[in-house]
Amino acid sequence: MSEVIKSSSQSFEEIKHFTEDGIEFWYARELATVLDYRSWDKFTNVIEKAKDSCGNSGQDIEDHFSRVGKMVELGSGAQREIEDIMLSRYACYLVVQNGDPRKEVIALGQTYFAVKTREREIEEEFEQLNEDQKRLAIRNEMTNHNKSLAEAAHMAGIDHPKDYAIFQNKGYQGLYGGLGVKDIHKRKRLKKSQKILDHMGSTELAANLFRATQTDEKIRRENIKGKSVANRTHFEVGQKVRKTIEELGGTMPEELPTPEKSVRQIEKELEKKKVLVGGKE
Known part of the structure; x- marks a missing residue:
């Protein structure tokens, strides 16, 4: 059975994280929640499509999609490790581009990550x-x-x-x-x-x-x-x-x-x- 993801009203900005070096990234499971994907399996299908797009664009997939393990607390108080993926801004952009176009939040995500990408390009240029x-x-x-x-x-x-x-x-x-x-x-x-x-x-x-x-x-x-x-x-x-x-x-x-x-x-x-x-x- 597919793992279910609880819905959330968190924004793309609120779930952004930073590495020790100050590089921004997003966790795939948190992004899935914001994008209203209730099944992790379905969301990983979207991620795989995004990886293909990343590879086709000549980028190193590992630079943008990094698998990690996270400890989560269960209802009983015990903890267990689950798989997650650290996504770069570009990876998130590719994910929303390959997401379900019928979802309004997907359209908002496309705008958000495109703006963030363009914003960074302008900063660099x-x-x-x-x-x-x-x-x-x-x-x-x-x-x-x-x-x-x-x-x-x-x-x-x-x-x-x-x-x-x-x-x-x-x-x-x-x-x-x-x-x-x-x-x-x-x-x-x-x-x-x-x-x-x-x-x-x-x-x-x-x-x-x-x-x-x-x-x-x-x-x-x-x-x-x-x-x-x-x-x-x-x-x-x-x-x-x-x-x-x-x-x-x-x-x-x-x-x-x-x-x-x-x-x-x-x-x-x-x-x-x-x-x-x-x-x-």
Whole structure:
């Protein structure tokens, strides 16, 4: 008979552990509980699929899936050892990607671990950059991904500028707790000609970048068709990113400070420095 796992309302963040070296990991049995898998045998099937995905991506499976033994207390007060698996962040991401898509918590898990993975990538890539450089890099990436998102939206049936504006507004509303483009613009005290993305810090830009990339991928992956469905998809992705920020204990995007300089001002200053340096040479 399959071993039964008790359900729990714990979040992905609450069950995170750290090694002595400060490396984060998750126990498979605790993750199974949060993902609402009541049978350990069924969950190990998901883990095996995740291992296959890990191997196919060229990663060392042992680096991400490490078998361990844990002592648990029985009802009688006695203890016995059970098998468990230490999962890396990447392993957890692969597990939720291979989980039951009908479970709402699986979708939340996909967003959570994708956000965590992207967050770490950004940390590693931008470790040596100052805030202005981070803003420039993410803003440029946002520009490129917005082009891809616009293409995906067009494929879904959004082929007029007015409809695309509505589509974009839905994404902001999901991420900003109901606030649309005009609301955010007003909150940041911007002029009509100023773009809100140019007046965001790196953290706020990163949240919007993730909203855009995930919506783009979801529309393409699920071959979404129709304006209303595409709009709802953008809104729901924004909502899920917002929930993840909340779960991580982060600041809601509408509460983040507006930088004194715009991205365009930073670009002009850098260009001016290049000209001065070129003149000296």
